[in-house]
Amino acid sequence: MTGSLEAALRQAVRGEVEFGSSTRAVYATDSSNYRQVPIGVVFPRDTDDLVAAVRVCADHGVPVLGRGAGTSLAGQACNVAVVLDTSRHMTRILEIDPVRRTARVQPGVVLDDLRRAAEVHGLTFGPDPATHAWCTLGGMIGNNSCGTHALYAGKTVDNVESLTVVTYDGEVLELGAYDDSAYAAAVVAGGRTAEVLGGLREIGRRHEALVRERYVDIPRRVSGYNLDQLLPDSGFHVARALVGTESTCVLVAEATVTLSVSPAHRRLVVLGYPDVFAAADAVPSLLGHGLLGLEGFDETLERQMRDRDLHVQHLELLPPGGGWLLAELGADDPAEADARTDAFTAALPDGVAWRRFDDETDQRRVWLVRESGLGATAIRADGRHNSEGWEDAAVAPERLGEYLRAVTALWDDYGYSGAWYGHFGQGCVHTRNDFDLHTEQGLRDYRSYVERAADLVVSMGGSLSGEHGDGQSRGELLERMYGPELVDAFRQFKAVFDPRGRMNPGKVVDAYPLDSSLRFGPDHRVVRPHQQFFALADDGGSLQTAVERCVGVGRCRRDDAGTMCPSYRVTRDERHSTRGRAKLLAEMFQGEVTPATWRNDDVREALDLCLSCKGCQTDCPTHVDMATYKAEFLSHHYARRLRPRVMYALGLLPWAARAATAVPRAANLVLTAPGLSQLVRRAAGVTTARPAPRFAATSWRRTRSARDHARTSQPTVVVWPDTFTDAYSPEVGERLVELLERLGERVVVPEQWGCCGRPLYDAGMLATARRTLAGLLDVLQPWLDRGLPVVVPEPSCLSTFRDELPGLLPDDPRAARLASLARSPAEQLLASSRLDGALAAAPHDLPERLVIHPHCHARAGAAAPADRELLQRLGHEAEVLDAGCCGLAGSFGFDAAHEPLSRRIGEESWLPQVRAALGDDRLVADGFSCRTQLDHLGGPAATDLVTLAWQRLCDGGQGRPAGVRGD
Structure with a gap:
C-alpha cells in the first residue's frame, strides 16, 4: 500500500513527496519524549496541494498529521501518519491590515517574520513562545501557544479571527464566529459548512452546563478542546474552537489573526527573591501595574546554565537572589514608559533586590537568560537527560507559590529534581525532570508521579497544560480534569470534522498511553561505545550519547541570527539542519528506519552538506557539535576503502601547499592556465566555477625575516605560520610579528614545517589528522615546555588547536597544554601591558x-569577542556582524558538487546581510575563507584585524591597508 500511496501523492501534489528512510527517520520525533515513525512526508505548496494530499490519504485510509517547526513538547507532532509539513513552502504573509489590526497568513509563516512585518505599523502578534524565531503560526494555532506577552495580548486562541481549514474528506471550509444571522445564512447555504455548524451548535447546547461548571477560569487553561467557544456568550466562535486541537480535527491552510499594539519603548525590571517560592508568592501583588510580561526562574536554572556554559556572561545582570522575576513595562511615549516603571519600582516592598534596564541590548541579554530554559535544563551536567512529562501545568497566579511547593514536595517522594522557569504572571511554570524512562520500574514511578501531579493541579483549579498542549503526554489524563462526559464531548467535536478518526489519531482524544512509544523507553537500543577517534569526554566517549544531546529545540531552523545551520537556510530541508542530522544519526544507532551501519548512505548524504562551520557548537542550546560528529562518522564510513577523489584533493591541501610554496610560479601557472587548470581541477573533483587562490610569490616561512625569527633567543611568544597565512597571506604574518615586537615581545617563528591538518576533518581523515597533530606537537614542544603563548593568525587553525587537538589526542598532555596556550592575534595584543x-x-x-565579520570557527572557539575589544582600543567604533556563515567554509565551496550551494548561501543569505549592515563603513574579516568568498562573489572590500593594528602602531598612520576587493 505504501508504494501506491506514494505514487498517488507524487501524481497529485506539486510539492515534494518524500517517503525515503532518511526523511522518515528525521520526522520520527518532535521535541517530546515520543517517537513514532511516519509513513511519509509531504511538503505542500499551497491549499490546493493540501487538499490533494489529504484526498489521496483518505482514499488510502491512512492518517495525516499537520506539522510546523516540529517543536511540540507533548508528542502531537509525531505519529504513524503522512506528515504534511507546511514550513517549507506555505510561508507567505498574505496581507496586513493596520487599520483593522489583522494579518492574513499561511500556516508555515514563522512568528518573528510576521512580527517584523507588523512592527512597521507599530503592531505585533502578541503570543510569543521562546521558539518565536522559528515556530510557525500553524503550529501555534495547533498548540494554542502563549509565551511571555500572552500576559497582555492573550493566548493564540484570543488572537484568531478566522481560519481556512481542510478536513479529512478534502473539503475546504472558511470558519469564523457566527452570530444568529451569520449562522442562519450559513445553514441556508448548505453544504459541509452547514453540517459542521449544526453539529457543533448541538454539542455546545447539550454540554453548556458542564462547560460552564468545569472549564476553569484561569489565564492559561489550554488543555482540552475549546468547547467554551461554542457557547452563545463567546459568539459561537468556531475558528477559536479549533485552536489547540493539534491537527486532530482539521489542517489549517490560512489564518486571519489579530495584531496587538507593540509599545515602542520598553523597560525591564529584574527582581531578586530569596527563592523561587517567594518570587511566586509576590506575583499577585505585581499584576496591577499593567505589565507586558512577568516571567520567572530559579537558582537551579541559573546553575544549569553555568553547567552548560549557556549565556553565562548575561547572568551578571541579575540582582542577588535565589529566584527571579522579570517584569516588563512599556508605552509608546518614553516618558510614560518611565513613569509606569517608576511607579512599579516605588511600590516594591523593602528588601526586594531589583535592577532596571532601559537599554535594549541589556534587556535582550536578560531575556536570553529566561529563554535558555529548555536548552539549559534538557541535559544534566553528568550528561543524562531531563525530560518533559510534567512541565506545563498552570494554576491561578494567586496559588502559584502553593503549587510550586506542592510539586517540589512530590519530587522528593520520587527522588526527582528540576528547575522552575516560565510565565509566573499567568501561573504557568515549566520544568524538566530526571525521570527514569529506561526501565519498567522507572516507567511505573513516572506514571504514578504524573497521575498524582494531575490530581494535585486539578484540586487547585488548574489546567494540565498551560501552553504546550495535551498531545500524548496529557491526553489520557483529561478525564481527571474534565470528567468522562466532557471528554466524550471532545470525541463528538472531533467526529464532526473527522468522523473516520484519521486526523492525528491517538493525540488528545482517545490518546495513546502516556508511557508508550517513548523515544528513550525500555526498548531504546543503547550501542556499546566503540573505538572512536574523538574522546567525546562530555558524552562518555559515545557518539550515540553525543548525538542524543539533541532534544529538538529547533534553533537550527532559525535564519535571522547566529551561524547554524547555513545549508538548512538555503535548502529548507530538515535533513540538512543540525537537528535533522542529529536525529538521523540517532536513528542509525536504533537500526529500525535506517540501517545500523557505518556504511549508512542516509547519514552520509545528510552530512554531505554540513559545512563543518561549528555554528551549532555555540548556537545550539544543548551544544550539539555536528562538525565533530561528521568527521567521526566519515572516518568509519570510509574505513578500509577509497574516498571520493575530491576528499583527497582538498583534505591533503596543506601538503600540496607545502610543495607549491617551493615553486609558487609553476603552481600558479597550473592553477590558472586555460585548459590545463580546468583539466587538473575536474580530474580532482574541484570546482572550475571559482578561481583558485594564488600562492604568494614567497611564502612566509621562506622569507628572510621568518628565518631570522626562527633563531630568536629567549623568545617570549611563538607565532605559528599556519598553512593559509604561510602560503597565501605572508604579509599578515610579517605584520603580526612586527606588531608584537613593537610591544616588546621577542618573537619566534618555527622553521620546521607542521600543520593542524584543518582540511582533513571535513573528509574524516582522522588517522592522518592524529599523526599530523602529533608532529605539530613535536615541533612546538620546546616552547610548550616553557609555557610560551602560541599566536595563530588563521581562525580555523586556532580553533583546531583548541578543539580538535585535545579531542583527538586526549592522552597526550601536550595537547591540552597547547590548547591552553593558543591565542588569537587580538587576544595576544590585548594581553600586552604595553x-x-x-x-x-x-x-x-x-x-x-568598522563592521567585523567573525570567522565561524572564531565564534565557536570563543576568540571573536577579543576582536571587537581590540578595535575599540585602537579607537574605532566596532560592530560585530551576525550574518551567519559565508558559505565557502574552507574546502566546502571548492568541492564541485558543493559549489552551487556554497554560492547560494553566500549570495542569498550571507552577503545581503553584510551589505545591509556595512553601509559606508569598512569591513573586517580575518578568515581566509571569508575574504575569499567576498572576492569570488563580488562583495565589498575587506581588511584584516592584524593589518589595521599594524597600520596604527607600525606604519606611522600612513595610508590605508589594502582590502580584498570584490568590485
Whole structure:
C-alpha cells in the first residue's frame, strides 16, 4: 500500500513527496519524549496541494498529521501518519491590515517574520513562545501557544479571527464566529459548512452546563478542546474552537489573526527573591501595574546554565537572589514608559533586590537568560537527560507559590529534581525532570508521579497544560480534569470534522498511553561505545550519547541570527539542519528506519552538506557539535576503502601547499592556465566555477625575516605560520610579528614545517589528522615546555588547536597544554601591558566605524569577542556582524558538487546581510575563507584585524591597508 500511496501523492501534489528512510527517520520525533515513525512526508505548496494530499490519504485510509517547526513538547507532532509539513513552502504573509489590526497568513509563516512585518505599523502578534524565531503560526494555532506577552495580548486562541481549514474528506471550509444571522445564512447555504455548524451548535447546547461548571477560569487553561467557544456568550466562535486541537480535527491552510499594539519603548525590571517560592508568592501583588510580561526562574536554572556554559556572561545582570522575576513595562511615549516603571519600582516592598534596564541590548541579554530554559535544563551536567512529562501545568497566579511547593514536595517522594522557569504572571511554570524512562520500574514511578501531579493541579483549579498542549503526554489524563462526559464531548467535536478518526489519531482524544512509544523507553537500543577517534569526554566517549544531546529545540531552523545551520537556510530541508542530522544519526544507532551501519548512505548524504562551520557548537542550546560528529562518522564510513577523489584533493591541501610554496610560479601557472587548470581541477573533483587562490610569490616561512625569527633567543611568544597565512597571506604574518615586537615581545617563528591538518576533518581523515597533530606537537614542544603563548593568525587553525587537538589526542598532555596556550592575534595584543602606551604614542587618523565579520570557527572557539575589544582600543567604533556563515567554509565551496550551494548561501543569505549592515563603513574579516568568498562573489572590500593594528602602531598612520576587493 505504501508504494501506491506514494505514487498517488507524487501524481497529485506539486510539492515534494518524500517517503525515503532518511526523511522518515528525521520526522520520527518532535521535541517530546515520543517517537513514532511516519509513513511519509509531504511538503505542500499551497491549499490546493493540501487538499490533494489529504484526498489521496483518505482514499488510502491512512492518517495525516499537520506539522510546523516540529517543536511540540507533548508528542502531537509525531505519529504513524503522512506528515504534511507546511514550513517549507506555505510561508507567505498574505496581507496586513493596520487599520483593522489583522494579518492574513499561511500556516508555515514563522512568528518573528510576521512580527517584523507588523512592527512597521507599530503592531505585533502578541503570543510569543521562546521558539518565536522559528515556530510557525500553524503550529501555534495547533498548540494554542502563549509565551511571555500572552500576559497582555492573550493566548493564540484570543488572537484568531478566522481560519481556512481542510478536513479529512478534502473539503475546504472558511470558519469564523457566527452570530444568529451569520449562522442562519450559513445553514441556508448548505453544504459541509452547514453540517459542521449544526453539529457543533448541538454539542455546545447539550454540554453548556458542564462547560460552564468545569472549564476553569484561569489565564492559561489550554488543555482540552475549546468547547467554551461554542457557547452563545463567546459568539459561537468556531475558528477559536479549533485552536489547540493539534491537527486532530482539521489542517489549517490560512489564518486571519489579530495584531496587538507593540509599545515602542520598553523597560525591564529584574527582581531578586530569596527563592523561587517567594518570587511566586509576590506575583499577585505585581499584576496591577499593567505589565507586558512577568516571567520567572530559579537558582537551579541559573546553575544549569553555568553547567552548560549557556549565556553565562548575561547572568551578571541579575540582582542577588535565589529566584527571579522579570517584569516588563512599556508605552509608546518614553516618558510614560518611565513613569509606569517608576511607579512599579516605588511600590516594591523593602528588601526586594531589583535592577532596571532601559537599554535594549541589556534587556535582550536578560531575556536570553529566561529563554535558555529548555536548552539549559534538557541535559544534566553528568550528561543524562531531563525530560518533559510534567512541565506545563498552570494554576491561578494567586496559588502559584502553593503549587510550586506542592510539586517540589512530590519530587522528593520520587527522588526527582528540576528547575522552575516560565510565565509566573499567568501561573504557568515549566520544568524538566530526571525521570527514569529506561526501565519498567522507572516507567511505573513516572506514571504514578504524573497521575498524582494531575490530581494535585486539578484540586487547585488548574489546567494540565498551560501552553504546550495535551498531545500524548496529557491526553489520557483529561478525564481527571474534565470528567468522562466532557471528554466524550471532545470525541463528538472531533467526529464532526473527522468522523473516520484519521486526523492525528491517538493525540488528545482517545490518546495513546502516556508511557508508550517513548523515544528513550525500555526498548531504546543503547550501542556499546566503540573505538572512536574523538574522546567525546562530555558524552562518555559515545557518539550515540553525543548525538542524543539533541532534544529538538529547533534553533537550527532559525535564519535571522547566529551561524547554524547555513545549508538548512538555503535548502529548507530538515535533513540538512543540525537537528535533522542529529536525529538521523540517532536513528542509525536504533537500526529500525535506517540501517545500523557505518556504511549508512542516509547519514552520509545528510552530512554531505554540513559545512563543518561549528555554528551549532555555540548556537545550539544543548551544544550539539555536528562538525565533530561528521568527521567521526566519515572516518568509519570510509574505513578500509577509497574516498571520493575530491576528499583527497582538498583534505591533503596543506601538503600540496607545502610543495607549491617551493615553486609558487609553476603552481600558479597550473592553477590558472586555460585548459590545463580546468583539466587538473575536474580530474580532482574541484570546482572550475571559482578561481583558485594564488600562492604568494614567497611564502612566509621562506622569507628572510621568518628565518631570522626562527633563531630568536629567549623568545617570549611563538607565532605559528599556519598553512593559509604561510602560503597565501605572508604579509599578515610579517605584520603580526612586527606588531608584537613593537610591544616588546621577542618573537619566534618555527622553521620546521607542521600543520593542524584543518582540511582533513571535513573528509574524516582522522588517522592522518592524529599523526599530523602529533608532529605539530613535536615541533612546538620546546616552547610548550616553557609555557610560551602560541599566536595563530588563521581562525580555523586556532580553533583546531583548541578543539580538535585535545579531542583527538586526549592522552597526550601536550595537547591540552597547547590548547591552553593558543591565542588569537587580538587576544595576544590585548594581553600586552604595553599596548596602551604604544597607542598613545602612535599617530592615528580620525576613528572610523568598522563592521567585523567573525570567522565561524572564531565564534565557536570563543576568540571573536577579543576582536571587537581590540578595535575599540585602537579607537574605532566596532560592530560585530551576525550574518551567519559565508558559505565557502574552507574546502566546502571548492568541492564541485558543493559549489552551487556554497554560492547560494553566500549570495542569498550571507552577503545581503553584510551589505545591509556595512553601509559606508569598512569591513573586517580575518578568515581566509571569508575574504575569499567576498572576492569570488563580488562583495565589498575587506581588511584584516592584524593589518589595521599594524597600520596604527607600525606604519606611522600612513595610508590605508589594502582590502580584498570584490568590485
